Amino acid sequence: MSFITFSENHESELISFEDGQALASLSNPRGEALKWVYSLGHLPAPHVVILGLGSGFQVEALADLSPDVTITIVESRPSLVPVFRAQFPDLAERVHIIIAESSNELMGTELFREMAAGQSYVVSFQECWGDQRQLFTDFFAHLTGRSVESVQYHFQDLGINMKALYLDQNKLISIKEFMPVVEASATAEKNKQIFRTLGELVK
Amino acid sequence: MRSLRSKFPQAEIHLLLNKQFLQVESLLNGCVDNFIYFERDQLQKGLGEASYSVLWSFHELNKLVGFLDSQKYETVYNFTHNRLSAHLIGAIECADKRGLHHDGAFQGLDGRWMKYFNDRFAGNQSSLFHYVELLGKSFDLNMDQQLNQAAPVRKNPKSKSVLMQCLTSDDKKNWGLDRFALLKKEIEMNLGDYKVQVIAAAFEREKLLSFFKEEDLIVCDLVEAKTHLENAALLITGDTSIKHLAASVGTPIVEIAIGSSDSTKTRAFSQHAITIQASTACYPCTHSQACSQKSHFCAEELSVGAVFSKVWDSLAQEKLHTSLNHRVLEKAVWSVYLDKEHSEVEPFYVASAQEFCSAHDLTAIKNKLPEWQHRSQELQAVLARIERALPTLEALRSKATLVNQDLSGIILCAQDLLRAKVDDGGYFQSFIEGLIGRFASPAHLLEKIERALSQVRELLEVRQNLIQQIEMLSKEGEFYANGIGQLSIGGFEETGKSLQRDLEDAGI
Numbered sequence: 001m002s003f004i005t006f007s008e009n010h011e012s013e014l015i016s017f018e019d020g021q022a023l024a025s026l027s028n029p030r031g032e033a034l035k036w037v038y039s040l041g042h043l044p045a046p047h048v049v050i051l052g053l054g055s056g057f058q059v060e061a062l063a064d065l066s067p068d069v070t071i072t073i074v075e076s077r078p079s080l081v082p083v084f085r086a087q088f089p090d091l092a093e094r095v096h097i098i099i100a101e102s103s104n105e106l107m108g109t110e111l112f113r114e115m116a117a118g119q120s121y122v123v124s125f126q127e128c129w130g131d132q133r134q135l136f137t138d139f140f141a142h143l144t145g146r147s148v149e150s151v152q153y154h155f156q157d158l159g160i161n162m163k164a165l166y167l168d169q170n171k172l173i174s175i176k177e178f179m180p181v182v183e184a185s186a187t188a189e190k191n192k193q194i195f196r197t198l199g200e201l202v203k
Numbered sequence: 204m205r206s207l208r209s210k211f212p213q214a215e216i217h218l219l220l221n222k223q224f225l226q227v228e229s230l231l232n233g234c235v236d237n238f239i240y241f242e243r244d245q246l247q248k249g250l251g252e253a254s255y256s257v258l259w260s261f262h263e264l265n266k267l268v269g270f271l272d273s274q275k276y277e278t279v280y281n282f283t284h285n286r287l288s289a290h291l292i293g294a295i296e297c298a299d300k301r302g303l304h305h306d307g308a309f310q311g312l313d314g315r316w317m318k319y320f321n322d323r324f325a326g327n328q329s330s331l332f333h334y335v336e337l338l339g340k341s342f343d344l345n346m347d348q349q350l351n352q353a354a355p356v357r358k359n360p361k362s363k364s365v366l367m368q369c370l371t372s373d374d375k376k377n378w379g380l381d382r383f384a385l386l387k388k389e390i391e392m393n394l395g396d397y398k399v400q401v402i403a404a405a406f407e408r409e410k411l412l413s414f415f416k417e418e419d420l421i422v423c424d425l426v427e428a429k430t431h432l433e434n435a436a437l438l439i440t441g442d443t444s445i446k447h448l449a450a451s452v453g454t455p456i457v458e459i460a461i462g463s464s465d466s467t468k469t470r471a472f473s474q475h476a477i478t479i480q481a482s483t484a485c486y487p488c489t490h491s492q493a494c495s496q497k498s499h500f501c502a503e504e505l506s507v508g509a510v511f512s513k514v515w516d517s518l519a520q521e522k523l524h525t526s527l528n529h530r531v532l533e534k535a536v537w538s539v540y541l542d543k544e545h546s547e548v549e550p551f552y553v554a555s556a557q558e559f560c561s562a563h564d565l566t567a568i569k570n571k572l573p574e575w576q577h578r579s580q581e582l583q584a585v586l587a588r589i590e591r592a593l594p595t596l597e598a599l600r601s602k603a604t605l606v607n608q609d610l611s612g613i614i615l616c617a618q619d620l621l622r623a624k625v626d627d628g629g630y631f632q633s634f635i636e637g638l639i640g641r642f643a644s645p646a647h648l649l650e651k652i653e654r655a656l657s658q659v660r661e662l663l664e665v666r667q668n669l670i671q672q673i674e675m676l677s678k679e680g681e682f683y684a685n686g687i688g689q690l691s692i693g694g695f696e697e698t699g700k701s702l703q704r705d706l707e708d709a710g711i
């Protein structure tokens with residue numbers, strides 16, 4: 001278990017630390033957050049999932065610049081939440097936070113089931129991941145349906161048994177990997193045609 | 204789309220197209236009732252960027268297919284003719300699908316025109332027909348009407364504006380900004396009342412400013428370009444989308460076809476267009492590959508003076524003549540062949556020959572006839588040689604492993620055929636492709652070759668008969684006229700004698 005602390009910077013903003021490592025820029029956390037949001041470009045979905053809460057400045061920036069999107073945060077360190085809520089009270093209604101300390105816990109959440117509908121967009125603010133880099137990387141793969149476990153889950157509804165496929169555990173899975181399984185599966189011909197059309201787009 | 208609309212004036216026509224071609228909406232007024240967009244870029248992003256759920260693009264495309272199904276279309280046409288559109292059409296519920304579509308397997312390649320279209324446009328194979336002609340024939344749409352229509356009433360018939368579109372999507376197809384700048388000077392110097400301007404997209408501006416002044420540029424989008432073209436006396440262009448827009452509004456065009464721009468396949472489809480094309484051995488080259496030559500020979504070959512003379516012809520409204528080369532006859536032969544539903548149908552030789560004779564100068568036809576007949580004999584000889592060299596199925600089956608030597612006879616025939624360059628019409632193309640393509644077994648290979656040779660036989664028969672018909676029509680009346688002229692005066696000897704005064708009688 002990591003050790004979370006907080007410290008005020010010269011602007012009296014609360015910056016979180018994990019084992020002594022700052023989870024946001026000390027001198028200009030808002031500037032850093034704005035830069036990150038601009039780097040995302042246009043958000044293609046009405047629901048955005050941010051991996052990592054950190055000090056919360058990136059959430060504030062995203063909420064400001066994209067007033068119409070619904071924001072969900074996935075975090076593994078519960079002690080960050082009360083400080084975030086206290087520092088950004090205006091975001092109480094806009095931002096939903098899910099705490100998951102392991103992949104299994106995440107895959108048991110409603111969020112993971114919603115992600116199977118494929119309409120959310122997952123973004124990472126890696127500056128706030130601290131020591132949890134591997135865990136958040138796994139979360140990313142699960143939530144985008146690109147891990148071995150989640151791809152199996154995501155394709156169940158389509159009647160596609162992904163167990164038949166040899167998948168690399170350490171790689172983000174893409175359409176190219178699962179196309180052979182789709183072809184061999186018992187899913188409806190219409191679904192296969194849609195996958196074939198998509199397959200042409202990645203040639 | 205215009206031909207489709209004139210074929211089905213009462214139908215509700217929806218057009219599914221890539222979102223990136225959004226601007227064509229305003230150019231297709233009256234032809235299309237509803238535009239539906241395929242978000243290709245967004246779908247590709249969804250597939251390529253890890254932030255998207257792995258099924259994001261699937262769900263988006265599923266929504267589009269659901270919408271298309273809800274429209275309950277009676278007929279779906281695939282004019283795009285690629286695998287992507289074939290799969291997409293396969294996903295749509297519709298009883299009548301025309302063109303390439305995938306329903307369990309690729310289908311929709313029925314009909315000789317469609318097969319030819321597929322064969323010649325799937326890769327870099329040469330074609331005798333324009334893309335639009337083939338599309339029309341394949342889908343039974345009358346494109347001749349499109350081509351032969353009179354130019355639309357021009358907004359400014361006395362226009363003295365000449366537009367140049369200097370840049371294309373590929374460096375190989377660019378004639379060179381320096382040459383365009385010289386051409387501009389040449390036109391303005393020799394044709395003082397004409398003003399030459401360069402039409403360009405915003406991203407081309409900077410590049411053009413190294414050769415042209417700011418006031419010479421018209422930077423605009425596709426919709427504005429249409430207005431400028433309607434008001435112009437001429438467009439001088441490389442292989443660009445603007446040339447097709449100019450063709451659609453009837454603006455005269457001088458097109459410079461170099462690099463990978465195959466003028467036969469994709470020149471501006473307009474009777475008001477003059478194409479000046481490269482004659483270098485490497486022309487036309489393949490798309491998406493850099494120029495393989497030491498220098499851009501095809502561009503260098505076309506001088507400013509040569510292009511200017513075409514500009515002059517166009518502005519002076521010189522009547523354009525189709526030169527009577529081999530390809531003109533071969534095109535007519537293929538047309539007769541492709542119009543036949545199958546080999547048993549007797550083609551309309553007389554109508555085709557009449558059409559051919561009315562489209563070309565009869566004296567030129569008569570001069571060419573011996574050459575065409577000689578070529579027929581050459582092609583027949585090649586066919587006979589291949590038939591003699593063709594191994595039997597039994598001979599092939601007896602081989603434990605099939606090696607090149609087992610087919611050396613026909614391989615040599617194919618090599619000689621290519622070297623001799625006698626097959627301008629591409630009659631033997633299927634045969635050559637059959638030889639170099641994959642095959643599952645000797646029987647499969649032999650079947651492919653037999654099928655290709657049977658096509659060659661039929662094509663050469665059509666060629667022979669068509670030439671015969673053309674000869675008869677072109678020489679019609681000549682036998683009679685020659686007959687009178689060649690009758691010896693001796694035939695009139697008796698009559699002549701009787702008309703002469705008998706000296707004896709005269710004496711009396």
